[in-house]
Amino acid sequence: MRWFGFGFNAFGQIYGQDKLLEGECFENEQEVKVSSPTELTAQEDRSDCRLKTDCQIRASWSRRASLYLNGDSCVCLSGFVSNESCGSPVKESRGCKDAIISESYLILAFSDRLESWDLQKKETSPSWSMEIKTDPEISGTPLNLPLVPGGYIATKTPLYRSLSPHLRAKSLALSSEHAILLSASGTVYTWGLGSHGQLGHGGLTPEEEPRAVEALWGMPMSCVATGGWHSVCISDGGDLYVWGWNESGQLGLPSRGLRKAMQQQSSQQQEESPCTSTAEEGETHEEVFISIQAFPALLDITPSCEVSTVSCGCRHTAAVTTTGDLYTWGWGDYGQLGHQTLISSDEPQRVELFKEQQMRVVDVVCGAWNTFASVVKEEVAGP
Amino acid sequence: MSKDVSLMDTLWTKISAVLPKDEEQFPLPFGDIVESSVVEMLRRSRRQLYSDTTSASRMLTAKIILDFSWEKLNTGTWRHVDKEWRRVYSYGCLFKVAALCRGDPSAEDVLEALRTCDMGLLMGAAIMEDLLQVIVRILQGDVRKSTKEEDSEHPEVKRIKMECPHVPVIREEVAIPRVKRPSLESFNTNYLLPLKPLILEGTIEHWPALNQHPWSIEYLRSVAGCRTVPVEVGSRYTDEGWSQTLLTVNEFIDRYILNKDGVKGSGYLAQHQLFDQIPELKADIRPPDYCCLGEGDEEDITVNAWFGPGGTVSPLHQDPQQNFLAQVVGSKYIRLYSPEDTDKLYPHQSQLLHNTSQVDVENPDTERFPEFAKAPYLECVLQPGDVLFIPVQHWHYVRSLELSFSVSFWWS
Numbered sequence: 001m002r003w004f005g006f007g008f009n010a011f012g013q014i015y016g017q018d019k020l021l022e023g024e025c026f027e028n029e030q031e032v033k034v035s036s037p038t039e040l041t042a043q044e045d046r047s048d049c050r051l052k053t054d055c056q057i058r059a060s061w062s063r064r065a066s067l068y069l070n071g072d073s074c075v076c077l078s079g080f081v082s083n084e085s086c087g088s089p090v091k092e093s094r095g096c097k098d099a100i101i102s103e104s105y106l107i108l109a110f111s112d113r114l115e116s117w118d119l120q121k122k123e124t125s126p127s128w129s130m131e132i133k134t135d136p137e138i139s140g141t142p143l144n145l146p147l148v149p150g151g152y153i154a155t156k157t158p159l160y161r162s163l164s165p166h167l168r169a170k171s172l173a174l175s176s177e178h179a180i181l182l183s184a185s186g187t188v189y190t191w192g193l194g195s196h197g198q199l200g201h202g203g204l205t206p207e208e209e210p211r212a213v214e215a216l217w218g219m220p221m222s223c224v225a226t227g228g229w230h231s232v233c234i235s236d237g238g239d240l241y242v243w244g245w246n247e248s249g250q251l252g253l254p255s256r257g258l259r260k261a262m263q264q265q266s267s268q269q270q271e272e273s274p275c276t277s278t279a280e281e282g283e284t285h286e287e288v289f290i291s292i293q294a295f296p297a298l299l300d301i302t303p304s305c306e307v308s309t310v311s312c313g314c315r316h317t318a319a320v321t322t323t324g325d326l327y328t329w330g331w332g333d334y335g336q337l338g339h340q341t342l343i344s345s346d347e348p349q350r351v352e353l354f355k356e357q358q359m360r361v362v363d364v365v366c367g368a369w370n371t372f373a374s375v376v377k378e379e380v381a382g383p
Numbered sequence: 384m385s386k387d388v389s390l391m392d393t394l395w396t397k398i399s400a401v402l403p404k405d406e407e408q409f410p411l412p413f414g415d416i417v418e419s420s421v422v423e424m425l426r427r428s429r430r431q432l433y434s435d436t437t438s439a440s441r442m443l444t445a446k447i448i449l450d451f452s453w454e455k456l457n458t459g460t461w462r463h464v465d466k467e468w469r470r471v472y473s474y475g476c477l478f479k480v481a482a483l484c485r486g487d488p489s490a491e492d493v494l495e496a497l498r499t500c501d502m503g504l505l506m507g508a509a510i511m512e513d514l515l516q517v518i519v520r521i522l523q524g525d526v527r528k529s530t531k532e533e534d535s536e537h538p539e540v541k542r543i544k545m546e547c548p549h550v551p552v553i554r555e556e557v558a559i560p561r562v563k564r565p566s567l568e569s570f571n572t573n574y575l576l577p578l579k580p581l582i583l584e585g586t587i588e589h590w591p592a593l594n595q596h597p598w599s600i601e602y603l604r605s606v607a608g609c610r611t612v613p614v615e616v617g618s619r620y621t622d623e624g625w626s627q628t629l630l631t632v633n634e635f636i637d638r639y640i641l642n643k644d645g646v647k648g649s650g651y652l653a654q655h656q657l658f659d660q661i662p663e664l665k666a667d668i669r670p671p672d673y674c675c676l677g678e679g680d681e682e683d684i685t686v687n688a689w690f691g692p693g694g695t696v697s698p699l700h701q702d703p704q705q706n707f708l709a710q711v712v713g714s715k716y717i718r719l720y721s722p723e724d725t726d727k728l729y730p731h732q733s734q735l736l737h738n739t740s741q742v743d744v745e746n747p748d749t750e751r752f753p754e755f756a757k758a759p760y761l762e763c764v765l766q767p768g769d770v771l772f773i774p775v776q777h778w779h780y781v782r783s784l785e786l787s788f789s790v791s792f793w794w795s
Contacts, residue, residue, distance in 0.1 A: 010447060011420065023423055027431075027440040032447075061451070062420035080420040103418045120419045176458050193459060205734060228454060314454055333450070369450075 001054050001362065004037040004354075005064070007313070007336030007370025013064040013079030014038055014370060022082060033342055035335030037353050037373065040066075057374075058101045059367025063119070065101045075099045075108065082122070092117060092126070100145045100153070107153055109143055116159060128159055147172045152179075167210060173226040180231050181210055186220025188213045188233055196229040197294035198244035204294065215296045216241065227312030227330075228368075232319075233296075238306025240319060241296040248315045249346025250330030252299045256289035258346050301327050301348040313366035318373070319348070324360030326351040326373050334369045394493070397521045398484050401514065406433045410511070411474070414467050421471065424448050428478040441482035448475035456506055466508050473507030473515060476500060480518060490529065494609060497522045498631070501611035504660050505629075516662070519610075526609050550784055551716050551764065559719065559763040559771070570772075571676050575705075578774035580719050580761055583673070583707075586770050592667040592711050593768065598788055599712070600636055603690075606663045608633040615651045619696045621731075621739060624648075640692045640786060651695040657688035658790075664688075671707045671770060674794045685793040692786055699728065699740035699780040704793040706773040710765045713787035717771060718744055718762040720778035727758035728778055744780040765789075 178192030230244030316330030617625035639650030
């Protein structure tokens with residue numbers, strides 16, 4: 001499997017790390033904003049991570065973690081990292097089972113413990129660690145970071161938070177403001193701040209405890225994801241539901257802010273005078289713009305296609321269909337939509353490059369301002 | 384032509400004169416909450432400021448800093464946003480402004496720089512001894528110079544957008560009492576301590592806003608025309624279509640006061656600390672002497688501007704502090720209800736709006752809100768020169784009858 005990345009690359013977290021000196025970042029637009037999917041290469045001459053091993057990707061704002069889990073498992077970091085560790089496996093990660101990365105720390109899960117390593121300081125011991133109890137009562141909970149037996153790892157301290165076992169948590173997605181949990185029965189729970197409608201209960205008020213999203217009652221969900229201020233989930237039948245803030249079109253619903261910005265851009269480019277104000281009046285009053293969607297809404301990405309997995313950056317969303325296509329929408333200023341432009345979009349669009357090169361997208365993982373997609377070669381249908 | 388070029392050349396000279404001389408003298412102190420990757424970006428911007436690089440590179444680094452800190456500013460509640468992130472945002476604005484004004488900036492670049500300074504002043508926190516405020520003054524001077532010739536030819540058309548036929552007649556029995564220049568003692572004894580509303584007359588006659596610089600549309604344009612301010616759009620904040628937007632004062636005046644482009648809907652420059660943003664206007668007003676009867680210092684007084692056309696409405700609501708509402712331009716109809724009668728005023732249940740009544744005061748739904756008609760009230764038409772004392776937690780409803788500019792002082 002091969003991984004491609006696009007979007008924010010100022011720290012070389014997608015490509016070009018070898019060109020940068022320690023702590024440096026790219027300055028010119030082409031390198032900072034990667035708008036076309038670019039293949040990730042493992043720097044095998046500087047590491048002993050097997051190139052052919054399947055790897056998983058985790059990404060924060062300034063870094064990317066490649067997680068190699070077969071055999072001699074380890075994590076390799078790229079982006080804003082010290083020169084020595086760039087490309088080489090994080091030695092403290094040997095033998096880990098899973099990892100998540102935030103802007104300030106790397107959480108490693110081992111079979112008997114969890115460790116948090118501060119990415120900003122060079123230390124020889126983890127800044128926090130916790131034993132994983134193999135309690136028969138909760139051993140059924142699979143390790144699925146940020147879910148851990150009995151609870152989860154939060155985005156800020158205190159790191160470990162407990163979760164009621166009756167929730168039967170199967171997977172969990174977190175942003176800095178809110179959380180969305182998928183239970184074994186396919187029920188979706190949300191909690192945290194809700195001022196942008198991201199909890200999906202129809203209002204803007206916060207929830208201290210997990211609360212079931214009633215609008216999705218009776219429809220088992222199979223996948224959940226969070227952006228900075230929005231939430232998405234996929235039903236068992238492959239339908240995509242979205243809710244939360246739509247200021248950059250990240251919900252795939254008409255966004256007024258986006259249309260206005262596009263109008264301003266195009267009117268600035270017109271050399272002739274005078275730009276009459278009809279441009280604004282022209283936006284017909286029939287079109288309904290959504291800036292906050294407080295209840296889940298069904299998003300039709302493309303007719304007759306099922307969604308298999310979805311991931312969100314801060315202000316954009318990326319979804320993979322069962323037919324192996326990748327669709328993206330939302331904020332695109334850094335090329336994170338992968339359409340070879342820097343334009344944001346409130347309409348899901350297919351990333352054509354994969355189609356053109358006959359690649360089948362199988363997974364997608366988003367960092368804050370970028371997107372990583374794993375592909376396999378499309379099997380050519382026989383005659 | 385050459386005159387224009389020489390004006391623009393000196394802009395960068397003036398701006399670099401207020402910046403630190405070199406990188407070493409440019410402080411970038413941040414607490415632990417700002418991640419080292421972000422500090423690296425800030426250091427990069429600082430380096431680019433003093434080195435030879437492209438304008439595009441400088442703008443890009445500034446954009447990264449602004450985009451990242453913007454996300455922090457929008458995370459959690461505004462009150463809890465760490466001040467460090469607001470400082471980072473201000474630094475982003477500073478670096479962007481420096482990149483825009485370098486060399487030979489166009490008129491659009493200068494306006495964009497002004498707008499950027501204002502964004503830093505509105506959303507950021509003071510950095511480098513309020514450097515953005517210093518730079519905004521330089522930029523304003525530059526804009527004034529280059530637009531001087533254009534302005535003088537267009538006399539201001541004073542069209543008021545909304546007709547306001549309904550000027551209420553105030554009945555004697557429910558009129559808010561008026562006293563001319565009450566003594567501190569008598570105000571304290573008869574009104575502040577018992578929490579009784581009062582209109583104080585003759586207490587702001589000395590304000591420059593009513594004397595040397597009488598506030599008018601022309602004056603506001605000249606002092607603050609190109610400055611960006613938050614504007615409330617939509618008839619009242621309890622309405623579904625209500626929103627906030629950012630406009631320059633000129634745009635606000637053109638669109639919502641003079642209605643030049645025929646846009647429907649009302650706009651109100653409301654509840655904004657305009658006087659922190661524009662010190663020239665602050666110099667035109669004075670906090671009422673009576674505020675000294677409270678517990679706080681002068682710094683603790685929150686001063687807000689309320690500027691809009693006729694017809695703007697603030698729905699019936701209450702505030703957690705004492706209020707002096709000074710009327711400078713135009714008139715407003717105001718009705719007050721005592722907090723003792725809150726049970727007849729049907730406040731919203733939600734946490735967000737629990738200080739706001741559901742009732743439309745001048746057109747109440749008597750079926751949904753039957754008790755409202757029984758609630759006693761006081762009312763007035765507030766005129767220029769009047770100052771209304773609204774005691775803490777007193778419910779108040781305000782409708783402007785014509786172009787209006789008021790200044791409110793919240794104190795404890």
